[in-house]
Amino acid sequence: MGNIEWQYIFDPELAWxxxxxxxxxIPNTLLIAIISTFLGLIIGLGLTVMRLSEMKLLNxxxxxxxxxxxxTPALVFLFLIYFGLPFVNIQFPAMTAAIICFSLNSAAYISEILRSAVSSVDHGQWEAAKALGxxxxxxxxxxxxxxxxxxxxxxxxxxxIDVIKGTSLAAMITVNEIFQNARIVGGREFDYMTMYIMVALIYWLICSIFSYFQTYLEVISSRYVIQK
Known part of the structure; x- marks a missing residue:
């Protein structure tokens, strides 16, 4: 342990x-994450309706x-959109390509969550509503x-939260988000280790804040649950 040169692992001065x-x-990171999740929610809801449909084709x-x-890995899909579509004369700016990728990707997971949630609602609710016309x-x-x-x-x-962390992949297509900025500084200063540690801490802080609000919303929503 005494032989470790800590300045090569983390440089406080460079970090500051x-x-x-x-x-x-951070603004680009949050912009991609929030817009992608919102669009993913809309697409996911549509997929949920299709999954619950009695039409076999839609299902x-x-x-x-x-x-x-x-x-499929999100990175592969991101590359297909940003680098592949230009071959068929369809080209998007890097930011737009990232939003499209994460929207379509998150929609698949959101649809499964919504489908499971809808299925868990007591079937008696449907019957009661039908009885009411x-x-x-x-x-x-x-x-x-x-x-x-x-x-x-x-x-x-x-x-x-997963989408927020996943936005780091947008650095691969040169979107100026947190990870891309860290790569720029790391390459300039020849100290990627310090930058990657800083990126980890920043993502941890952002996700912790969103986790707090998630917990708060869960507490608020639980107030309207009738206790048996």
Whole structure:
């Protein structure tokens, strides 16, 4: 232990000097994560409806989509969008490509979460709504979805946190987010170790803040649950 040269592992002076530049990448990181999760939620809801549909074709297409997205690395899909689509004359800016990638990828996981949450709602709710003369559409929107949302809230929060961490992949297509800024400083100063430790700490702080708000929302939503 005494022979370890700690200055080559973590340089406090470099970390402090580069902190403003690293932090400047946070807006892009959060922008990608929040927009991607929001769009993923919309797409995921549509996939959930398809999975629950009695039409076999819609059900099959949704299953294939979810299987493909869950079975392929996000980085590969990101490269397909950013580097592959230009070959068919479709080109997106790096930021847009990252948002498309993470939106479509997160939608697969969100759809499974929503499907599971909807399935966990007591089937008696459907029967009660039918007895009241409510159609399937309004029953789904006004009765099932609100209950399923409370059930799905914790895993949906986890998806958002995973997307926040996953945005580091956007550095591979030169998006100026946290990890990309760390790579720039690390290459300039020949000290990647310090930068990667700083990146880990910054991501940890961001995810901890979002985890706190996730817990807060869970507490708020649980207030409206009737205790048996």
């Amino acid at each position: 000097e580069s902190l403003p530049f690293l932090i400047s990448g 099959f297409l949704a299953k294939v989509y979810v299987s493909f997205m869950r079975g 409510l159609g399937k559409g309004i029953t789904f929107r006004a009765i099932i979805i609100p209950q399923a949302t409370r059930i799905a809230l914790p895993p949906l929060g986890n998806v958002l």
